[in-house]
Amino acid sequence: MTEPSATFLLFGATGDLAHRMIFPSLYNLLADGLLPDDFLVVASGRSDLSDEAFRADIRASLPKFLPADRHDAAVADRLCAIICYQPVEAGNADQFAALARRVEGRLDRGLAVYLSTPPSLFAPTAQGLAQAGIITPKTRIAMEKPIGKDLASSKQVNDGIGALFAEDQIFRVDHYLGKETVQNLLALRFGNVMFEPLWNASAIDHVQITVGETVGLEGRVSYYDGVGALRDMVQNHVLQILSIIAMExxxxxxPTSVRDEKVKALRSLRPMTAETVKTHSVRGQYTPGAVGGQIVTGYADELGKPSDTETFVALKAHIDNWRWQGVPFYLRTGKRMPARQSEILIQFKPVRHSIFGRDGHGSGLEPNTLIIRLQPEEYIRLLIMSKRPGLERQVHLDEVSLDVSLTAAFAGQRRRIAYERLLLDLLAGDQTLFVRRDEVEAQWTWIDSIIDGWKAAGMKVSPYASGNWGPSSAIALIERDGASWHD
Incomplete structure (x- = not known):
């Protein structure tokens, strides 16, 4: 492993993500002594601010986004002391030259560049860095999603960055990969002898992945309309989870071994057509309703005009390889859901023969189920059959759960922000939890097949009242196969 980068250059430093996630993460890493010695944060944005004005802004925002018991004014002061601010606008050579002067003499100790900006600014920003002489073999660059809006635009973005950086210098961020529970999927599968032999079509009936949000547009009107749930959530977060579940x-x-296997799984996704989207996909859009006891408006009302953008999508996916042949993967994500919930459900097949059924009363057996909750709680729950206590000659079985609450099991460990892990890995140059170019393109290839199918089939959005798990057709999508969503 190379020496960690000694300088962190953040574009989009005045934005929401920087305030909510990146600076609180840097604060925690500094408090825990995990940042390199003589570390410097160069914050950049279009606003014309002095160092002191920007530091005051960060000092004021940290208490809003850190737990009350975590915030320490002395640590905040230490963080602000290593932050400087440089206004830079893409295309302004003078401002990039001023930025170069800020990092003069530091490039040989590594520079980590973080682009928390719209994708349209990725390539122009990288070109500005190159013209200012800031890119060296020790420069790394991280990009926030979305990487394009389809396969063609994704290639354009990647080509623009790839012309200036080698692939091993490029870190594509999907913050779900920084979550402890997502990383724990690797430990669960490959660190326990009882799971991997059963992790295939011979033992698994189906898989469900749910990512539900209670929020609506929340100030993302200009970005979200015309993008929708499929591009915003399925293309990245949901498919990254799927690839970890399905990989060999x-x-x-x-980084190479893990991402090689993930991309193989993504390339095995069966493309959809104008015919299969009708039975394998559902598009929905929320209407007025109630979430958490609060009355909320519909999407069109928030937008101020009618729209065909989906705020909910449910999909039945197939992975055409030996391990998963015939096992459906049911995926759903949406806004204005009843609960903020990210979870994976592995439904095992029933036992081949039950010794417990008598007198035509059935076996009373339920298939085993593995539930992995990613948020808001973090736990792993295995539902198994157990004998009900008693002296009856007839054996009565009940379903019981074996619970591993990660919060309780590691009560002495602080729950970390996903970006802490990702920033630390970026500084260290470890790409394992970042997305490789061929992964992004495999994801877009499948997503494009769905979008093309929707267009060809003329599929419109189905309304669903806010506070529900999508349109009724999403229930039919899974129940026609004899299964049910886990709500």
Whole structure:
């Protein structure tokens, strides 16, 4: 492993993500002594601010986004002391030259660039860095999603960055990969002998992945309309989770081995057509309703005009390979859901023969189920059959759960922001939890097949009242196969 980057250059430093996630993460890493010695944060945005004005802004925002018991004014002062601010606008050579002067003499100790900006600014920003002489073999660049809006635009974005950086210098961020529970999927599958032998079509009936949000547009009107849930959530977060569930065992825990197996799984996704989207997909859009006891308006009302953008999508996906042949993957995500919930459900097949059924009363057996909750709580729950206590000659079985609450099991450990892990890995140059170019393009290839199918089939959005798990057709999508969503 190379020496960690000594300088962190953040574009989009005045934005919401920087205030909510990146600076609180840097604060925590500094408090825990995990940042390199003589570390410097160069914050950049279009606003014309002095160092002191920007530091005051960060000092004021930290208490809003850190737990009350975590905030320490002395640590905040230490963080602000290593932050400087440089206004930079894409295309302004003088401002990039001034930025270069800020990092003069530091480039040989590594520079990590973080682009928390719209994708349209990725390539122009990288070109400005190159013209200012800031890009060296020790420069790394991280990009926030979305990487394009389809396969063609994704290639344009990647080509623009790839012309100036080698692939091993490029870190594409999907913050779900920084979540402890997502990383724990690797430990669950490959660190326990009882799961991997059953992790295939012979033992698994189906898989469900749910990512539900209670919020609506929340100030993202200009971005979200015309993008929708499929591009915003399925293309990245949901498919990254799917790839970890479906991947073959990597030879070792390193960036190349892990990502090689993930991309194989993504390339095995069966493309959809104008015919299959009718039975394998549902588009929905929320209307007025109630979430958490609060009356909320519909999407069109928030937008101020009618729209065909989906705020909910449910999909039945198939992975055409030996391990998963015939196993459906049911995916759903949406806004204005009843609960903020991210979870994976692995439904195992029933036992082949029950010894417990008598006198035509059935076996009373339920298939085993593995539930992995990613948020808001973090736990792993295995539902198994157990004998009900009693002296009856007839054996009565009940379903019981084996619970592993990660919050309780590691009560002494602080729950970390996902970006802490990702920023630390970016500084260290470890790409395992970042997305490789061929992964992004495999994801877009499948997503494009769905979008093209929707257009060809003329599929419109179905309304659903806010506070529900999508349109009724989403229930039919899974129930026609004899299964049910886990709500």
């Amino acid at each position: 065992p990597p030879a070792r825990m390193d």
